[in-house]
Structures are given as C-alpha cells and as structure tokens.
Amino acid sequence: MINKGNVRGVILAGGSGTRFWPISRTKRPKQFLSISQDNESLISATARRLVPLLGQESIWVVTNIEHKPLVEEHVPYARIIAEPVGRNTAASIGLAALHLRCENPQMVMVSLPADQAVKDEEALRRTLQAAIDAATETGQLVTVGIPPTSPHTGYGYIKQGKPGVGRTFQVNRFYEKPNFERAKRYVEAGDFLWNSGMFAWKVETILKAIQEFMPQLHEGLMRIDAVLNTAREEAVVAEVFAGLESISIDFGVLEHARNCAVIAAEPFGWSDVGSWDAWAEHFTTDENGNLLRGDTVVVDSRNCVVHSEKSLTAVIGADNLVIIDAGDALLVCPRGKVQDVRAVVEELKRRNRRDLM
C-alpha cells in the first residue's frame, strides 16, 4: 500500500529557542542539546527514531544556514535544506515540499520538530505510519494529536470532529495555547488533543493549501522552484525569504484548511521539552529528588535541578530551585518560574549582550 520510497521525513530544526538559556544560545539552540543520560542530542534522537521507518537516505533537515555545520555533525546522513533566515514553519515546510516534489511529485512528507522527546519509539513509529497511510489514502493534511495528560498551557489543542479513515478524525478546530481555565475545560471535554507539531501530507496537497491560504508565500516558492538545484537557487531563496512574513503552518494554513485530519497518538511518552522543568523529567534524580549534572556539592536540599558545566556549584538548604551554570552565564530560578527565562533574554537583548544570547 505505502511505498517507502515515496515518503520522506522532514525534520524542522530552524528553532533558536531561548527557553534553555543559558545553555541554549543563538549559536547552539535547543535541538542540539542533550536531554538524555547518554548525551544524544534532541535532533540526533529525532532522526534516529525515523530511520527504522524511512531509512537514513529519506531523512531531510531544514535549518538555518548558520547551523548547517551542527546538523552535519549531529545527523551526518541527513540531506540538509539551509534557510538564509528563519521565517517559521510555513516557509520551511513549503521549501522542503518543493525539493521533495522535484524528486517525485507523488512524494509524501512527514514533518516533525527536531526538539521533542519520545519514550516509546516503536509506538511513535506506529503512529507516524498510520498518519502516513491516512495522508496517502485520503489526501488530507494529517496532524498527530497527543491525548492530553494535564491541562498544559504550553500546547495548542485540536478538537476532534467526526471519525475519518482508519484511526483519524476530522479536525473540528485548532485552538491556540489556552490559559489554565480553558485548558482544563478542553481536557475535561475528552475530545481534545494536543497539537504535537508532527504532520503527514502529500507534497502536492500542502503546496496547494499554501497556494490557497498563503498566496504570497506560494508566489515566493514558485520563484524558487524555477531555479531549484541551479546556481541561482541560493540568491533567489535569500531574496524571497527576506520578504516573507514569519508564520507557522498551523496558523497560516491548517487553521483555515477544510481537509484536515487528526490521528490520536498511542501514548508514547511525548514531550516538547519546553522548559528546564520538563527537561529535568528525563533524568534520574538522587534520593532527595535533586537532578545533579556536572561538578556539584549539594547539602540539605530537595527537588533542585543543578547543571554545572564548568565550575563547581554548591547548594545549601534549597528547595525546588533550578541552577544552570553554563560557564559564562548562570541562571538561578525557582522551578515554577522557569518560563520567565525569556525575560532575561529580552533584557540581554536590550543591553546588546550578544555574547550571552
């Protein structure tokens, strides 16, 4: 039914997230960090998980030109599409779709973020396989939805509609990240799923949807398509991307499209590793609930996250603190306030401290 040769995995690694400052920086965003005991980076793990499903030769990565060397290091077998400047996921997916269509107009594309964590990899692959099958059979835009386990305010939500082919449902509606009250109502309603940011579709389907709902992007993509794989490609991409708005595929296309389906994932222990707090859940703690990495002395403390890259970090009598020492910058913060690290990065920007961003 599904022809493996017609499917490509496209890993979106354009992020330059600040949520893991001071470890993540402009020059080393989150996807290149490790959150596992064996020091495998998030992007390496994302690619490795796809290989049994698609083969190494079918893994593509879209990234900023600045991070191309890092991608080559972390996923040596990947084919890389370099963006001159980040313009969010709609542009990345559109550009990848051009390249895949050039290989084969019937190509099916599985698109997924580079920086997520998954515990049950077999279950992930079964879910992706089901999404690929549905996209192939129905020609729909298929999103992988995660059955919510808490009223998380850091995720978008999808309300399921009528059952569709196989394990899919029609999408009733996409919802942006809610506040806590709203998130609670969604979870209690029972027919909401988290938007995982993992998608499957035929390249012709997504390009058609881009044409309909983001005509300016489509026009730019067509200019690129005309010079794809020629000496002029780089210059045209640079020119087109410079003029693009920064819009996500969800906001720019999926929320408007009528042919959207969602597939409820098997519970495969998914996380978008959105904060230091979420990061800490992927490690083993000591008997006092402290997660300690690097050179540390911890006395009379509980449930702390201590990550010390260069110097010794000593902690006395502390509860629920996050302490991240990156050598040239240090973060100290209660676990409940880790989302506010953005405020620090904003302040550094204001002070023009590019050395620390």
Add this chain to the structure above:
Amino acid sequence: MINKGNVRGVILAGGSGTRFWPISRTKRPKQFLSISQDNESLISATARRLVPLLGQESIWVVTNIEHKPLVEEHVPYARIIAEPVGRNTAASIGLAALHLRCENPQMVMVSLPADQAVKDEEALRRTLQAAIDAATETGQLVTVGIPPTSPHTGYGYIKQGKPGVGRTFQVNRFYEKPNFERAKRYVEAGDFLWNSGMFAWKVETILKAIQEFMPQLHEGLMRIDAVLNTAREEAVVAEVFAGLESISIDFGVLEHARNCAVIAAEPFGWSDVGSWDAWAEHFTTDENGNLLRGDTVVVDSRNCVVHSEKSLTAVIGADNLVIIDAGDALLVCPRGKVQDVRAVVEELKRRNRRDLM
C-alpha cells in the same frame, strides 16, 4: 599622659576563614576581601582607621608567612610578623609582644582582628584611646566590649563587674558563644557586652599572664626571645610554633586572669562580618532590597545577595537567596542558611578538592 611613641597597633591577620567561601579561600582569606563600595579590603580599612591614632610607623600585622605578600600589598606601611603556621591568637599576641618589648619594655599594645567592620571611625578611636589609657594607668588587661543590639549567637559575651578606672568595669566573667535562649537572657540582663576581640595591655602585663596561664607557650616564646632579630629567629619560631597548641588569648589567658577590665564601646557600628548575610548589610541595595555586585540580570526578585565575579548571573523570581559566583565555584543558599557554608568546605576537604578551598 599617654606617650604615642609607646603604643603599637597589632593587627591579627592569621585567619583563614571559610565562612566566605567561595570568595574567600586558603590563599585569599576574608581579611583581604572588600566589603565596601570602594573596594577597600577589611585589613586595609582596619589599618587605616588606626593611623590617625598611632601613626603609620606604629602599625604591625601578624600573619601567616603565606599571606605576607598580600599584607605588603594591602598595608604597605605595616611592619609584618610572619608566622610559619597559625596557632590562634594567644601565640600571635605572644610573638608580637616579644617584638614590641624588644623595642621598648614599657610598650602598650592595642591588638585587634584584621577582619571587622566599623562605621563611625572617630568613635572607634575614642574608645581605643580610652582602652589604651586604662591599660597604661592600671596595668590591666583591657577588652573592648560592644553593647549588644541583638541576642547574637556568633559572639562571646562579657559580664561586667564593678566599675573601675574611667569608663572601665572589672570583668565578672567571659562567656563563650551562647545558644539563642542564653543569648537572650544575657541581652535582657543589661550588664553583658559582646567580646569584640579588641584588646589593650602593656606587653609586660600580657607576657606575665601568658607565663602564668600558658606556661608552655611562654617557654616557647622565651626560646624565640633569645634569638629575636638574629639569623636563627626564623628556624626557632618554626620549631616552637610546630609544637604549640592552637588556643585563643581569651580561652588561654583572659578567662583565667584576675586583672581583666572591659570598656563599653561607644556605638560605632561594629560588626565582625561573620557571614554573607552580615556582609550584605554593608552595601546599598536596590529598590527591591537586592544587593547586586558584578554582571547581573535580576527579574522579579527580592532581598537577594548576588555577587558575580566573572560571568553573568541571572536570577528570576527568587526571594532571600544568596548567590555568590567566584568564577570557578558557585554558592547558592537561602540567607538563613549561610552559616552552613562550612559544610560545603568540609565536603570539599573530604573530596580533596584543594583547588577550590
């Protein structure tokens, strides 16, 4: 009445305190640190405060041989007595007394720790002058007592006896550092003073008292006295000090002597700067009560002490935290737990981390 030429100030700078780890280290003890906005070290300030009273040429410093270069840098005009190994204040004071007696047998000695803070310097000098006068006139061992402002458990206490000459009282008894309940009773009693560690006495008086109550130390001092200012002095001091017990002048002599007087100091804003918390009181805080030194970004935080020597320190949503980044070592600790920094230093000792001690 008092002949300025017959008085010497002896600053005891033998400390190797761990209470200011990670800033203070074996190689740079507390007395060489600054706690003022203008970066004057504690020992520099201690010496400078004595100069109007005694003159630069009358300032002596007793220190460990290892710290002699630091003393030369911080108090360039001082005469330095170098100890081969620290044996607490009884040995330091005895050794200094030999040197002063060699200059002039009638010499009066004002002895004081190198690492205290004083706000009203004129008031300090008036009090020291009164102590010198009393020691000169009465031949007593005079301690400067500080009227207590709180039931502090970090200080020794002195119970006043009958009034003596001038502003002095006989010492009824010395008390070691009390627990909180006991300290409260002392303060409520009204006739207790904190033991400041500042003393005045004739050299012949203190040497006689050492002879009576610490005969072993006295015997060693006499062996040193026989070779003082000769080529053999250094070797004999090394040999004698190696065999000495480590005993404070309070415990070894003053608590036993009958000719002890105490003089109640004018309120001159005294502190022994015994912890990071006390240290913080000497600086101006921001509008949220945060004391910030070095490169910091502090968001939504109150009453924190942040000292960042080399890297940037970012703090979010924290209350009452002490964060001290010395470059190669970092301390994070609630303000109420700063005394426990000793536990960290003990642990470093156990791990044989001499690089950080």
